[in-house]
Amino acid sequence: MAEGEPEIELPHRPAELGPELPVTQLAPRLAQFAAVARLEHVTQAAALLGMPQPTLSRSVARLEAELGVDLLARQGRTVRLTRAGRLLLASVERALAEVERGAEAARAEADPATGRVAFGFLHTMGTDAVPALLRDFRAAYPQVRFQLVQDYVGAMLERLRAGELDLCLVAPVPDGDPALVARRLDEQRLHLVVPVDHRLAGRRRIRLAEVAEEPFVGLERGYGLRAITDGFCEEAGFVPRIAFEGEEAETLRGLVAAGLGVALLPPALVPRPGVVELEVTAPRTRRAIGLAWAAGRPATPPVAAFRDFVLSRRGRLLQHD
Template structure:
């Protein structure tokens, strides 16, 4: 019982302080206004509030704190030492709130706002730069915070409010998310240049059942797709190496350490041959996801419309830039 009483005595000051902070917040600007002018009437006029309202707010503030913040002489006031200490912290808090207001307004500005956009590593070299180039032709001042990661990690950041939109694969199916399929990529079986299958152009995946595979780590969307396609072909892949990035896997294949199911490369990779898989159907779907019920700022809404309008053409290679003059 004694332990429980000590626990209650320990917890209650924290709870009391939190309650006090919630009650003080609306009156902090009133306090700062009077402290700066040292005159209740002038402060009330500057803040466009009735003088009686302002006076009551100050009395209530001092009562809640249990400290006199002002020495009063008629309508003129001066800060006590406690009031001066309190003012320093209040002004820093109000300034921080002001900066926060400016930041969120700037991020929501239709012309110059910000989009937090996540995408798969394999889309970072060419696809996403091309999309951003096309979008900024009509929205040249919108800013982007770009995040490259694997699918599950991006969905976690969506749920945490750190991302507005993300391009991911597989297309998620979750009650708290909205997802739209935008495009798909055919996966190829990548083999070393001196491999027994390197002279082929097409292959049934079952023909690679005895091969050693290099894959992404468990939890990556492409790993789940690889496992599912191999299972459909009638085997479980024998995995020798697991990585975090598709081009690293291509390097492992080039070194003769295995074969891999991968999306097309941005640039041809020496030392490997990429075979079209004829059966089973080996593709990964690319989808756009966002948090259900989460309101869009104007720049996010504009970018979302842009991406959805490119459904079926998302992964098309962008037109080359004109040569420099």
């Protein structure tokens, strides 16, 4: 700078705001600025927003000061956008439109008639019990939408805690977890499934200890049914020798039919060729089925309606069993 030349003061950001202005400070003023920019009139914008005109003028002026740039050129009672103002308005309009889409999605999610329920359930419940529940519920709430998730119990409960699921139909029923609420609904018999030519296939009932030396096929570790069946075997006095592991009950029935082992499984809806299902008299091989949801999390109207409907089916969830 030449000697004697006056200094030029450049707009600067207030020191307390730091290198970048927090969005939480910008957001309210951006919406107010957009209203003024659309109408090109501060008084009309103030009336639209339901706020005093001086308050709106100060808000826009503060926004300009915080950004360090003029956004509006005042011309009497009207205003015109500067080039910087036009650039900002384009981004603000896109942001506000996205916020409105988000707000609409949130409203739609909770709509009592058309909202959404994220519902997780066991694979073994998906062939009959869950379709029957959904059919009967939709008779009263025909437009409620469902996101259906089938997974093993541990994964579903984690998604429940994280808020990704609203409700879960699970076994075993979680107990002692302060993050969850669980209600027992029903219990389901587990049968010993053996190949049709098995030495015990002619029997109707057996004790589980009678197959202690047999190879077993079972679900992978982490599945609730695997933990339950391992527990029954332990109660019968042995640790099952797992020959094959799978992820789905009907696959296990196929493995049994092929002579690759025996399995403890819920009853088949349709008789499977090549296998026989035997009632186990000792121990009492039944698993509890329950409904779980996150503790302390408000339920939307459609979630609350479906939760109450499922709870009303206590003792009748597995009528086919």
